[in-house]
Amino acid sequence: MKRIPYRHRSWVPATTAARAARCSGFTLIELMLAITILAMVVGAIFSAFQVGISAWQGGERDIVFQQSMRATAELVFREISGTYAYEITPGTMDEHTSFSAFFGSADSLMLVSSATLQNRIGGLSMIEIWVDDEQGLMIGEAPALFTSYEEMRAVNLRDDAHAQVLSSWVKKITFRYFKREEADDDGVWQEQWDPRSSDGNDLPVMVEVGLLFEDVRGQEIQQALLVPIMSQSF
Numbered sequence: 434m435k436r437i438p439y440r441h442r443s444w445v446p447a448t449t450a451a452r453a454a455r456c457s458g459f460t461l462i463e464l465m466l467a468i469t470i471l472a473m474v475v476g477a478i479f480s481a482f483q484v485g486i487s488a489w490q491g492g493e494r495d496i497v498f499q500q501s502m503r504a505t506a507e508l509v510f511r512e513i514s515g516t517y518a519y520e521i522t523p524g525t526m527d528e529h530t531s532f533s534a535f536f537g538s539a540d541s542l543m544l545v546s547s548a549t550l551q552n553r554i555g556g557l558s559m560i561e562i563w564v565d566d567e568q569g570l571m572i573g574e575a576p577a578l579f580t581s582y583e584e585m586r587a588v589n590l591r592d593d594a595h596a597q598v599l600s601s602w603v604k605k606i607t608f609r610y611f612k613r614e615e616a617d618d619d620g621v622w623q624e625q626w627d628p629r630s631s632d633g634n635d636l637p638v639m640v641e642v643g644l645l646f647e648d649v650r651g652q653e654i655q656q657a658l659l660v661p662i663m664s665q666s667f
Contacts, residue, residue: 515548537626561590572605607643
């Protein structure tokens with residue numbers, strides 16, 4: 434009888450083999466779940482990044498807006514406070530009556546100022562301030578080289594040769610003019626100023642300026658200036 438040689442064989446239970454085969458890779462469901470979680474994490478990080486960028490951009494816009502408000506208010510204050518008592522006559526043929534070139538309404542103002550935008554050394558400028566519905570706060574400037582009201586009105590400060598934009602943020606401007614007859618008089622505020630009917634006081638003591646700003650978010654900010662006329666005594 435021939436003897437069959439003994440061979441050693443390792444025995445692995447069926448359950449252990451199945452478990453090893455199952456742990457050798459990811460199933461489709463596990464892979465999809467991992468991708469979904471990763472997408473949610475990336476989306477959350479991207480959203481937070483977008484919020485940070487938007488906040489930074491909004492802060493930059495606010496800074497620019499605040500700086501524009503301050504610069505606009507300072508310029509308007511300087512121009513009006515530098516009002517010069519520039520005497521003119523009604524017409525070229527009338528040299529007996531004179532008054533200061535200062536004409537104001539509730540939404541515009543024309544005057545002669547020593548605080549010029551063009552930095553004319555020792556010169557005076559005729560200034561007009563108003564708001565254009567499309568461009569914002571405007572200022573027109575020309576050399577004060579006229580001697581009569583007729584010559585003054587002949588210069589169109591609102592044309593392209595003289596006008597420029599001060600601030601596109603300004604949507605409305607208002608003016609009031611303080612008039613006082615005597616030093617001990619309480620005085621009154623009025624919305625119109627015409628030196629031809631001022632009874633000798635052809636410049637106001639001070640001017641109240643209201644500026645209505647609107648930022649990129651549509652929020653409105655009202656700013657009020659009380660501007661003394663430096664050439665007038667209080």
